Amino acid sequence: MTQPQRDVRYGGGPAGKEPIFNMAGVVVAIVAVCLGTQLLRDYVLTARQDIELLVRAAFIPLRYSGLVPLDFYSFSSPFTYTLLHGSFMHLLVNMVWLVAFGSPLANRIGVVRFLLFFAATGVAAAALHWVVYPDDNVPLVGASGAIAGMMGAAARFGFQVDRSRQRPAFGGPVLPIAVVLQSRTVVMFLAIWMVVNVATGYYGLVPGMEGTIAWQAHIGGLLAGFFGIRLFDGESMGRPRFYN
16 A cells, blocks of 8 residues: 555555466456456546545545544445555556455355455454554555455465365365464465565555555554454354355
8 A cells, every 4th residue: 555646555565376267256346346446547537536536435544533524435435445546556466466365265255255354354454554544634545455364364274275176265274373373384474474564665665656555554454364264264153165
């Protein structure tokens, strides 16, 4: 999440490797909505209309400081900000990550739970951003907080993917935290992710992205996914697993 020319924050990360033909239908839908929104902003809306869209749909911490009255957008923007992006480069980076981590998660937990997970981790990312910047009036945009939540969930599966079915999905049970933290692969991934996340936040190391990356929001999403995935996983709750 960066702030191009000091007016928007957004997030990003390096590319994933999940083949496009393994994309879950719900992931395709989210990619389509994000792409359509970016095309609308870049080629249809005027500059004034685009600003109005950001005011309504982006997450603006100042809204929750008590200095301005709450309105409809105060309740909708913690969800809708994840569908906006600062540029096509920002969109591309996030969508590649979404495909890589979102598809196996969606194939495991199903459409409804995946959408609820996406919403919950997006809200958690925005919430931690608000805790750090409660009086900020810079719009926060981007799906990377929610995508970080998917990475947190992947860590709880030890990054194991079951490829025996038509669509690969994270396999095995949700691992206890103590077991996860004993895995060298998981610990190394989380450590490298944290270093890269903080470095890009402070130094803006992502090519093609200008401004400030809201790295704290990424941490909020990651923690929500890491600690909360069991609430969304049907198998962990004694329910059948759904594939889409």
